[in-house]
Amino acid sequence: MIGGEHDTRVPLWRQIQLTSRVIQRVRKGASGTAVLELIDDDLRPGVQALAFEVWRNLGRAEAIRTVITKRLPAQDVDSILCIALALIWRGDSLFYDEFTLVNQAVEAAKRTPEAKKQANFLNACLRRFIRERPQLVERTSGDPVAYWNHPRWWIERVKKEHPLVWKDILLGANRQPPMTLRVNQRRNTVTQYSVALQHANVPFSVGAQQEIYLDVGRPVRLIPGFKDGYVSVQDAAAQLAAPLLLDGFPTSSGLRILDACAAPGGKTGHLLERADCHVTALELDERRAKRITENLERLGLCAVVSIGDVCRHHDWWDGQLFDAVLLDAPCTASGIVRRHPDIRWLRRESDIGSLALLQQKMLQVLWPMLRRGGRLLYCTCSIFRAEGAGQVETFLAHHSDARLLDSPGHLVSRNTPESELVLDNPTCDFDGFYYALLHKE
Ligand SMILES: C[S@@+](CC[C@H](N)C(=O)[O-])C[C@H]1O[C@@H](n2cnc3c(N)ncnc32)[C@H](O)[C@@H]1O
Incomplete structure (x- = not known):
């Protein structure tokens, strides 16, 4: 201590x-x-x-x-x-x-x-x-x-990979992030929760995806209804995962979903809030896996929490195909530097290559577990292309049965109206993320 x-x-x-x-x-x-x-x-x-x-x-x-x-x-x-x-x-x-x-x-x-x-x-x-x-x-x-206030290699890479918005990205990484909430739609609506915030005199605004921004961050114990599972704390970019995977799915009830790399369960909870599905939440780290269970209990939801390594599927997979897979892969976390400002000083440029290899391996292992007609949502909280668009381009080149559905691609935090990919949604204040939704033919 x-x-x-x-x-x-x-x-x-x-x-x-x-x-x-x-x-x-x-x-x-x-x-x-x-x-x-x-x-x-x-x-x-x-x-x-x-x-x-x-x-x-x-x-x-x-x-x-x-x-x-x-x-x-x-x-x-x-x-x-x-x-x-x-x-x-x-x-x-x-x-x-x-x-x-x-x-x-x-x-x-x-x-x-x-x-x-x-x-x-x-x-x-x-x-x-x-x-x-x-x-x-x-x-x-x-x-x-x-x-x-970033390492030289990081600046060069962001400049090269995001030539139009590199300054925005670097400046955004040095700003205080907003505290963003997700309303648990099984317990209340955004309108009902907004009334609760007004009663508690907590100033807030509602974003384009119904996410709630508190004007001033506060400890979770002071967020109205948090303890009783009315809301969770989750960045607006992370709140895109569940709707991307579930919306428009031909059968949205009783789906068998694998949430690979699930802890602490932010996206697991959101999937279960939105659909009556059976989720297997897989996590390598036993201590972090406990947090999935705690979070789901708070929200009044239930999943099978499994401890295992995605890449060693013989240890945890029963051979039954999944309808949908969410792979929120381990990454450099270069998109969440505003929330973890130490990350830029900790990472080495060589980390990108080794993490990209791990992500590639995970995609290869998980793809055969998906049934035909099923979907895999690949995401990372990274702004580096090797962990996002580059990764998925390589995957598509080697998997003729994979098709990229309409996907947001790289999201970067919004700082000026010119920022890429958020032009149509100026109220959002995202972490940096990458999303690709793949359909299995
Ligand atoms: C980006 S975090 C997941 C965040 C989570 N999806 C959420 O929304 O709360 C990645 C997680 O993957 C786990 N992980 C890393 N390597 C793994 C592996 N080989 N198999 C399973 N989980 C792994 C990490 O311990 C970490 O909890």
Whole structure:
């Protein structure tokens, strides 16, 4: 457990100190989500807010640090320095005024055994930054990593693959995502739930697909009706999966559906809310599979939850064909960087190729399990073409019995009206996603 304190009025220096540990662990390759889960419940919201803001500004912070230090400081000092720079470089910190931040960053260093000898150095660096801000910002703006706050390879790839909207994508990844809800239509309608939100004085708007955007995000325990399964939290792009797979299906009752890669069960629940179907929810990770069951119980729904590896189908498949398959494949998660801002710093470009190979293998294994006339919906929360359009083009080239039905393709988050594929739906604020609906001839 990181932390160990239960003081709700946690001093800022302590939050910076914990954030520094989180940042260092992620620099060594750990996932931000996993590391933040180790923080005490009382401390997590504050530390997470700081860490998210740091990851959204880390490219700039590291570039400024390189200019103002002669050589790379020791890791504890460096992470506190980069945290402070990330939070103050714009001069309009969301959190605290910059002198408080500098003061508390220095305090965090003084109270960290590995950094305390360098507290004066840290103070000098940060004061110099404040004095020379315009020059230092100008000097680092020519560096794309500093300017866009993404790794260089990522910027190049997005530019090449989405030439019309690459700036939108990179800027969108640095914005706070909306909190989006899906109404459980088995328990209530969007109109009924809207009335409940009004009664609870929760400001919201309803999107084009009946998704609900809360004006201000809040913990799930404070969302009206969440505990009793009236709604789920799910991004608007993820809410497209169930209607894409089910709408227009010749027989929509009693379908046998495989939800491969199902945890935590967001899309499983949506399928069951929309149709009377038999869903097998398959998941490799036992701990994550428990969350499918919990989520379905909350929603009052039921599926067969199976623990297994898609690629080792002899372990879990009974040989009966499915009417429909949803493959929400493991991917780089490059489309949900706004929700997980650490991801861009964790991924390596080589991850794309290895994940694309796994996705290809999964498609090959699952296709024979689908009956003729059935449908497979392939999706990833990635904006990279190798995990989306490229993957499906290769699949279609090798499977003459597969036909691509009308599919959204790559979705990117909307930031300007010009954004691709969401022109007809300007109220949507999507995560980056890819969808292809395949029909088996
Ligand atoms: C993108 S997430 C799925 C999200 C889920 N469909 C939802 O809407 O809530 C991918 C999931 O695939 C699981 N997974 C990864 N490799 C797998 C494999 N070989 N077989 C089965 N599941 C796998 C991961 O543990 C992860 O839970």
